[in-house]
Amino acid sequence: MIRFAAPFALLGVIPVVALLFRGRRRGRDLVLPTLAGLALLLALAEPEVRRAADRENVIVLLDRSPSVALSVPARASDEALAALRKANADRSFGVVSFAALAEISVGLSEDPLPLPGVASAEDLGQATDLSAAIELALAALPKDGESHLVLLSDGRITEGLLEGVTAARAAGVPVSVLPLSGVGSLDARLLRLDVPVRIEVDRPFAIEIVVESDGAGPAELSLYRDGEPVAQETVALREGWTAFQIVDRVNGGGAAAYQALVKRPGDPVPQNDSLSAVAEIEGPPPLWIVAPEVPAALDAALRTAGRAYTVRASVPTLADLQRSRELLVTGISLATMTREDVRTLRSFVADLGGGLLIAEGETELRGVGSVPLEDLLPVTFTVPERAEQASLAVVYVLDRSGSMQERAEGAIKIDVLKEVAAASIGLLEPDTLVGILVFDREPVWVQAVAPVADGRSLYAALQSLRASGGTDLYRPVAAALDALRNVEARVKHILVLSDGKTAEEEHDWDGLLMRLADATDVHLSVIAVGPQPNRALLDRLASAGRGVLYVAEDFARLPQVSLEATRHILRGRFITGESTAVGPLASGDLAALPPLHGYALTYPRPTAEVLLAVGKDPVVARWRVGLGRVGVVNADLAGDWTREWLSWSRAPLLLDALLGTVDAETWAGEGLFPSIDVGRDRLAITVEARRNDRTFVDFLALQAVVLPRGEMTPLLQVGPGLYAADLPLPSQGAYVLSIEDLTNRRTTSLAFTVPYPDEFRHLGVDDETLRGIARATGGRVLIADAGLADLPPTGRGAVRALRDGLLLFGLALFLLELVRRKLPQRVGRSPTG
Numbered sequence: 001m002i003r004f005a006a007p008f009a010l011l012g013v014i015p016v017v018a019l020l021f022r023g024r025r026r027g028r029d030l031v032l033p034t035l036a037g038l039a040l041l042l043a044l045a046e047p048e049v050r051r052a053a054d055r056e057n058v059i060v061l062l063d064r065s066p067s068v069a070l071s072v073p074a075r076a077s078d079e080a081l082a083a084l085r086k087a088n089a090d091r092s093f094g095v096v097s098f099a100a101l102a103e104i105s106v107g108l109s110e111d112p113l114p115l116p117g118v119a120s121a122e123d124l125g126q127a128t129d130l131s132a133a134i135e136l137a138l139a140a141l142p143k144d145g146e147s148h149l150v151l152l153s154d155g156r157i158t159e160g161l162l163e164g165v166t167a168a169r170a171a172g173v174p175v176s177v178l179p180l181s182g183v184g185s186l187d188a189r190l191l192r193l194d195v196p197v198r199i200e201v202d203r204p205f206a207i208e209i210v211v212e213s214d215g216a217g218p219a220e221l222s223l224y225r226d227g228e229p230v231a232q233e234t235v236a237l238r239e240g241w242t243a244f245q246i247v248d249r250v251n252g253g254g255a256a257a258y259q260a261l262v263k264r265p266g267d268p269v270p271q272n273d274s275l276s277a278v279a280e281i282e283g284p285p286p287l288w289i290v291a292p293e294v295p296a297a298l299d300a301a302l303r304t305a306g307r308a309y310t311v312r313a314s315v316p317t318l319a320d321l322q323r324s325r326e327l328l329v330t331g332i333s334l335a336t337m338t339r340e341d342v343r344t345l346r347s348f349v350a351d352l353g354g355g356l357l358i359a360e361g362e363t364e365l366r367g368v369g370s371v372p373l374e375d376l377l378p379v380t381f382t383v384p385e386r387a388e389q390a391s392l393a394v395v396y397v398l399d400r401s402g403s404m405q406e407r408a409e410g411a412i413k414i415d416v417l418k419e420v421a422a423a424s425i426g427l428l429e430p431d432t433l434v435g436i437l438v439f440d441r442e443p444v445w446v447q448a449v450a451p452v453a454d455g456r457s458l459y460a461a462l463q464s465l466r467a468s469g470g471t472d473l474y475r476p477v478a479a480a481l482d483a484l485r486n487v488e489a490r491v492k493h494i495l496v497l498s499d500g501k502t503a504e505e506e507h508d509w510d511g512l513l514m515r516l517a518d519a520t521d522v523h524l525s526v527i528a529v530g531p532q533p534n535r536a537l538l539d540r541l542a543s544a545g546r547g548v549l550y551v552a553e554d555f556a557r558l559p560q561v562s563l564e565a566t567r568h569i570l571r572g573r574f575i576t577g578e579s580t581a582v583g584p585l586a587s588g589d590l591a592a593l594p595p596l597h598g599y600a601l602t603y604p605r606p607t608a609e610v611l612l613a614v615g616k617d618p619v620v621a622r623w624r625v626g627l628g629r630v631g632v633v634n635a636d637l638a639g640d641w642t643r644e645w646l647s648w649s650r651a652p653l654l655l656d657a658l659l660g661t662v663d664a665e666t667w668a669g670e671g672l673f674p675s676i677d678v679g680r681d682r683l684a685i686t687v688e689a690r691r692n693d694r695t696f697v698d699f700l701a702l703q704a705v706v707l708p709r710g711e712m713t714p715l716l717q718v719g720p721g722l723y724a725a726d727l728p729l730p731s732q733g734a735y736v737l738s739i740e741d742l743t744n745r746r747t748t749s750l751a752f753t754v755p756y757p758d759e760f761r762h763l764g765v766d767d768e769t770l771r772g773i774a775r776a777t778g779g780r781v782l783i784a785d786a787g788l789a790d791l792p793p794t795g796r797g798a799v800r801a802l803r804d805g806l807l808l809f810g811l812a813l814f815l816l817e818l819v820r821r822k823l824p825q826r827v828g829r830s831p832t833g
Helices: 007-025 031-044 066-071 076-087 130-140 161-171 296-304 339-350 372-376 413-426 456-463 474-485 509-518 535-544 555-571 643-647 651-660 767-777 803-828
Strands: 002-004 047-051 056-063 091-098 102-109 147-153 175-179 188-194 198-200 205-213 217-225 228-237 240-248 254-263 274-282 287-290 309-312 326-330 355-359 392-399 433-439 443-451 491-498 522-529 549-552 574-579 596-600 609-614 617-625 628-633 672-678 682-689 702-707 711-719 722-728 733-741 746-754 798-801
Touching: 031 803, 056 076, 056 102, 056 130, 076 147, 091 130, 102 130, 130 147, 130 161, 147 767, 161 767, 175 767, 188 254, 188 274, 205 217, 205 228, 205 254, 217 240, 228 240, 254 733, 274 746, 296 643, 296 651, 339 355, 339 372, 339 617, 339 628, 355 651, 392 413, 392 443, 392 474, 413 456, 413 491, 413 555, 433 456, 433 474, 443 456, 443 474, 474 491, 474 509, 474 522, 491 535, 491 555, 509 535, 522 535, 522 555, 535 549, 549 555, 596 617, 596 643, 643 651, 672 733, 672 746, 682 702, 682 711, 682 733, 702 722
Parallel strands: 056 091, 056 147, 147 175, 198 274, 274 733, 287 309, 287 326, 326 355, 355 628, 392 433, 392 491, 491 522, 522 549
Antiparallel strands: 002 047, 047 798, 091 102, 188 205, 205 240, 217 228, 217 254, 254 274, 433 443, 574 596, 609 617, 617 628, 672 682, 682 722, 702 711, 702 733, 711 722, 733 746
């Protein structure tokens, strides 16, 4: 069979044939040139003659990796190999054994393979590198003849999958697969041991252990620090992942090496039952507190937690913050912060890698949107567009007494009042619950509490108002409180519009004020209208209701004041009353978190991490800003909303955890930023050196030492401010990388671990990977249980290239044409010329 490797060259035949016919019409003999041109074109098309191979070649890629050795019975792979050889006795067979390395166990031979077992390999490493096996097999195959690769494996390829498949496709050699099925197991393996990179003396911290199991059942989980037991318990494993948290505390310096162990009866793979981690132990970092004063309860909790601090009434300078890692802002009105304060805080977090925690109550959060500080926070105080609106209920209490029939600024007061109420309602969301209660001597509901919807019913109710009668403010306030008692809303507000000139009757005003104070989920604000309102009474009502008293002595200012009050209700939302916060932070020793008595209503930003929440409302949230983190506690630390938190026996641990939410993963105080890439057999170390202004530092003399190994290695500069070194991979365990800058006499360090190889992470057949290898290379999935079919033909036989012969033939025709053209001239010439 003839095929062309470059068939597009044959398109040139058309003009050559056309030239031949044209020459014949003009009486020219172009046969020889035409034949020479055709020979050249055929040579350029690279024709090949293929014939069926006398014997087909098969190389078996025999997976001898640890995952196969641990999950497949000892003789199963050898028996599968023998069965494959027997089913294809007319082919030449060879065997490449591989794991991390590959070697030829049996060369290509027409003789039957030896009995199972002789193809076993020496230790080939703790990985499964498919590319090494395929490249070695391709090199061992003859260039001519039908060739095929068969992969006997569990499909747990840890390296070289893409490279190996690409090499087989480029060579045109299909790879069929024969899955090596393992026996079922109850393997339990440690997936993660998360220990903080740096821990502080006498400060409790959490350690997270994640175990993956092939089935549910009991197991023994142990944690050791420096060889001494920290915790040992019998745990119940679920099928899949199970996470455990252990709290520890250290009282010495240096470093702490941790090891976690999981033991399960019948576990076939001990190699994945252990993980290690190491953490540096350091004294408490400097803590700055920006506050007018530190409340006694907060001070006591910090001292019990061993947290020394420095307090300032204003934001420290960046120079003061250079050596600090944490900054707590509490009790400061955020609206008073200057742009320079905000720039300092942002640089402290983003550039120096510090942690900023802001914990404020209702008073401090008023007007927070007036400065750029909100852009630094992981939450926003503004309702996001198209987000779920917080539930709000508002009862308007409107004065329609006879005095409201008078004129002011050319308009009747009651008409102005109706327009003001309508404009205020127009600012509310459709799902806001609104009621309208009007009063003279008696309160009258013109609209019961119901959703605003499109507002038509509310506006119609307002239009029907008429001024008449005397004034009694006591009864409508009591009625509004009664109406809101059973309303389901996170925020409840009463807005009174009146001059406060109530009838002189025997009313229990003290009792009503006490009811307002006790109804912590209801706020009451007052808009005092008219030139001489009863400010004493109205102020008492607003104070008891934790609201605001607005004064509009000039009726012309009433619309403006009303809109201001309405916007305050919408923006300044604070949830009061007892509530319990839940989330990732409320776990372990903090699982029984006491209730809050209030919090600020905020909305998390898309990339924020909410650590505590009441329903959908974040109470503690954080996010990353540059190198550091910013956290928010939406409650005061002065003991009002958080009084049960601060009086709790575990308050020191809680405060330590709150500050820990903004601990930076890397610390930029020294300007050296090391990182480690743990490879299969090498450690790649890189260090970035920067100044505080983020510019690079070049030409440093840096050296690295991996502890406890103690071998010093210099780092070479490989780019602007970038230094690197490459070391052999140490054995499984926990280590500390110490970087010393000999130029500036400074050091930094980074803890890292070398886990067990990926080879031990999962056992069993990965059918999807095996099918993908066969599909990508044109092979098949062979099923041993159904009997092995003949391997598919590849169309690769003995190949003979015709290009060189065609080139020689064309050259001969060209020379013959030259001779033919010259010879008649010489013969026709006479001797005497």
